[in-house]
Amino acid sequence: MVRRLFFILVLAGQLCATSLAQEEGLVLIANPESGIKAMDRDTAINLFMGRFKKLPSGITALPLDLTGDRETFYRQLVNKRLPEINSYWARLVFSGRASPPRQIETPEEVLEIVANNRGAIGYVPRGATDDRVVVLADLFALTERDTAP
Amino acid sequence: MIIRLIKTRLAARSTAAILLLVAVLGMVFLALAMRLASVQETDRQYRQLEGLLDTVESTLQIACFLRDRELAGELVAGLMQNSTVAAVTITADDQVLSRAGESNRAAQSGDGQPEENRAELSRTIRSPFDETKIVGGIRLIPDRGVIRQEVMDSTYFVSVLLFVQMAIIGLGTAIIVVRLVTRPIARISRRLHRLKAETGEQLALPRGNEDDEIGQLVNDVNAMIDYLIQILGKERKLRLQREVEEKKFRTIFENAETAIFQVEENGRLTSFNPAFLRHFQVSEKDLHGKPQLTLYDLAGGQATLLREQVEACRRNRTNRELEFNVAEDPTRWLHLVLSYLDENLLQGVANDISERKLAEMDAERRATTDSLTGIGNRAGFDNRLARLVRQSQQRNRHFALMMMDLDFFKEVNDTYGHQAGDAVLVAVATTLRNAARKTDYVARLGGDEFVLLLDDVDSEEPATRLAEKLLEDIAQPIDIGNGVSASVGASIGIALSNREESVDDLISRADAAMYRSKQEGRNQFHTG
Numbered sequence: 001m002v003r004r005l006f007f008i009l010v011l012a013g014q015l016c017a018t019s020l021a022q023e024e025g026l027v028l029i030a031n032p033e034s035g036i037k038a039m040d041r042d043t044a045i046n047l048f049m050g051r052f053k054k055l056p057s058g059i060t061a062l063p064l065d066l067t068g069d070r071e072t073f074y075r076q077l078v079n080k081r082l083p084e085i086n087s088y089w090a091r092l093v094f095s096g097r098a099s100p101p102r103q104i105e106t107p108e109e110v111l112e113i114v115a116n117n118r119g120a121i122g123y124v125p126r127g128a129t130d131d132r133v134v135v136l137a138d139l140f141a142l143t144e145r146d147t148a149p
Numbered sequence: 150m151i152i153r154l155i156k157t158r159l160a161a162r163s164t165a166a167i168l169l170l171v172a173v174l175g176m177v178f179l180a181l182a183m184r185l186a187s188v189q190e191t192d193r194q195y196r197q198l199e200g201l202l203d204t205v206e207s208t209l210q211i212a213c214f215l216r217d218r219e220l221a222g223e224l225v226a227g228l229m230q231n232s233t234v235a236a237v238t239i240t241a242d243d244q245v246l247s248r249a250g251e252s253n254r255a256a257q258s259g260d261g262q263p264e265e266n267r268a269e270l271s272r273t274i275r276s277p278f279d280e281t282k283i284v285g286g287i288r289l290i291p292d293r294g295v296i297r298q299e300v301m302d303s304t305y306f307v308s309v310l311l312f313v314q315m316a317i318i319g320l321g322t323a324i325i326v327v328r329l330v331t332r333p334i335a336r337i338s339r340r341l342h343r344l345k346a347e348t349g350e351q352l353a354l355p356r357g358n359e360d361d362e363i364g365q366l367v368n369d370v371n372a373m374i375d376y377l378i379q380i381l382g383k384e385r386k387l388r389l390q391r392e393v394e395e396k397k398f399r400t401i402f403e404n405a406e407t408a409i410f411q412v413e414e415n416g417r418l419t420s421f422n423p424a425f426l427r428h429f430q431v432s433e434k435d436l437h438g439k440p441q442l443t444l445y446d447l448a449g450g451q452a453t454l455l456r457e458q459v460e461a462c463r464r465n466r467t468n469r470e471l472e473f474n475v476a477e478d479p480t481r482w483l484h485l486v487l488s489y490l491d492e493n494l495l496q497g498v499a500n501d502i503s504e505r506k507l508a509e510m511d512a513e514r515r516a517t518t519d520s521l522t523g524i525g526n527r528a529g530f531d532n533r534l535a536r537l538v539r540q541s542q543q544r545n546r547h548f549a550l551m552m553m554d555l556d557f558f559k560e561v562n563d564t565y566g567h568q569a570g571d572a573v574l575v576a577v578a579t580t581l582r583n584a585a586r587k588t589d590y591v592a593r594l595g596g597d598e599f600v601l602l603l604d605d606v607d608s609e610e611p612a613t614r615l616a617e618k619l620l621e622d623i624a625q626p627i628d629i630g631n632g633v634s635a636s637v638g639a640s641i642g643i644a645l646s647n648r649e650e651s652v653d654d655l656i657s658r659a660d661a662a663m664y665r666s667k668q669e670g671r672n673q674f675h676t677g
Contacts, residue, residue: 042279042282045276045278045279049214049215049278050215051214051215051216077278078278078279080278088211088277091208091211091220092211092215092217092220094219095217095219095220096219097215097216097217097218097219097220098215098217
C-alpha cells in the first residue's frame, strides 16, 4: 500500500518535472544590479553547493531553491538525485562552514526575493520570469566553457 | 663442561649436531618467514589504508570541495585513530586544510628500504559534482614501526613453535641415541672391560641388537677372541716345544765333550761351552780375571796361525779344518773346525785329539827312526831331504849333504860278532848326534852307512869343520863290552846343494866324494 503510493508519487513528480523542463526549461536569474550578466556551470555549482560565498562580482551570494523544481534543477546542474543532495547538506550540518540555499515555495516568491536582493540568485521556469530580474543562463545551455563576463 | 660432555658423550654430540642443524635451518626459515610476513603485512596494511581512504573519500571530496577545515579536521582525527597511520595531510588548492602526525616517523623507520617509495599514500580528490575537477588531495603516511610490530607479533608464534620443535628434537635425539646406540655400546664396553678373553670367555649379545650393527660388532669381537685364543694356544704349544728342544740342545751343548764356541773376527768369544774351557785349559780364575776372553790370547804361540785361519774362513766362507797344540804343550792337540756364520761371526768346534795325534806322531817317528841307534832311517832321511830341497828352492837357501861310511867296520863285526858291531853303530850314532847342531838331521841308511843333513849353510866350511871333528871323535876307541875296545874310522863325502841340481845328482856328488876318501886312504873327507 505504502509502496504503491510512493511509486505513484514518484511517477507523478517525474512526469511533472519532465513536462516542465521540456515545455518551460529552468533559467538562472539574478538581480540586475548584481554585476553579472551571465554564468557558467562551474560558478553555478560552486554557488549553489556552498563553495563560493560571493558572486564573481564580489557581492555576497544568496542562493535560493525553488522547492518544487529542485529535483530537476540539481539533476541538470550536477546530475545528482535529490536524496544525494540532501545527504550532502546533512553532512555539513555541524561544520557550519556552508549552508544549503534557502527553500522558497513558489516562483513568484523567488522573483520577489531576487528583485529585492542584489546578491540573490535563483532559478524559475522560463515562462515565469519578468523584467525585475536578469536571466543569467538557460540551464540547458550551460556549458563548462562558458565564462563570466 | 658442555664441551667436555660433547667430546665424551656420543648422545650429546649427536644432539648438539642436530640441534645446530635445526637451529640454523630454523633461523633461515624464520628470517625468510619474517621477510615474507613483512612484505605481506605491508601489503595488507596498504590495502587496509586504501580501503580506509575509499571509505572516507566522499566526505573527503566534500571537505576539499568546500575547503571545510572543520570537516577535514574530523576526517584527519578519524584516520589518525587507526594505529597504522602515522601522519595525514589534507590539502585543497595547495592549501593545507588539516594535518596531523609526524611525517618524519615514517622516514625514520623506512631505513631506505625498497618500500620507501611506498612510504606514503596520496590521492587527488575530485569534486563531488564534477569528476574532471580536482579540488584537493590527501597524503597518508603509514607507521612502519607498527607494521614491524605486527610482523613481529605474527612471527612470534612461529619462533615459539620453532623453539619448542628444537627442544623436542634435541631431547628426542638425545633419548634415541642414548637408548639405541650409547647404552648398548657402553654395556658392551663394560663387559669387554671385565672380559677374561684369554680364557675364551665370549661377549654376551645385547637383547634386541642381534641383527643390527651392534650385534655385528659383538659377533666380530667374539670371532676375534676365538681366533686369538686359537693363536695363543698354538703359540703356547710351540713355545713349550721350543723350550724342550732348547733345553735339550742346551744340555747337549753344556755336556758335550766337543768344545763349541762362537768367535768374532777380532777373536772375541761370544759364547762357549764348558768343554771349550777344558780343551783350551781355561780356569774359572782366568775367566773372571780377563775383561774379555779372546781366542788368540788362548792360542798363545799359535795365535798367528789361528788368526790366519779365521780370516781365511771369513773371506772364503768355507770351513777351515786344522790341528794345533794347546798352550805349546806338545802332548795336547786339538782338532778345530771353523764354520762361517756371518760376516763377523764364526762357529768353532774343537775336539781333543791328543791321543790320536801322539799315536800318529809316535808311528811317524817309528817309521823314520832307526831302531838300533835311535837316529833317522832311510825313510826319515828321504822325507827330510825332500823337505830341505823344497825349502831351499822356495827360500833360496843352501844345505849340505854329508855321507859317511865307517872304515874297518866289517872287521870289527867279523872279529867280535854282531853285538860288538851294533855297539859300534850305537856309539857312532851318539857321536854324530852330539857333534851335530840341533837343526841338523842325522840318519843311518843301513849297515855302517850314515848321513847328515846340515840345514841353512851357504858354504862348505861348516860341513868341513864338522867333518874334521867327526873324524877325530870317531877315531877314539869304542868300548864294545867285556873291557874290549874297538877302533874304527870314517870316510866322508860332502856336497853343498845348489838350486839347479837334482836330488839324485846331489847324492851322487856326495857319494863320489866319499868314494874318493875311501880310495885315498880312509879316515878323511872330501867335498864334491
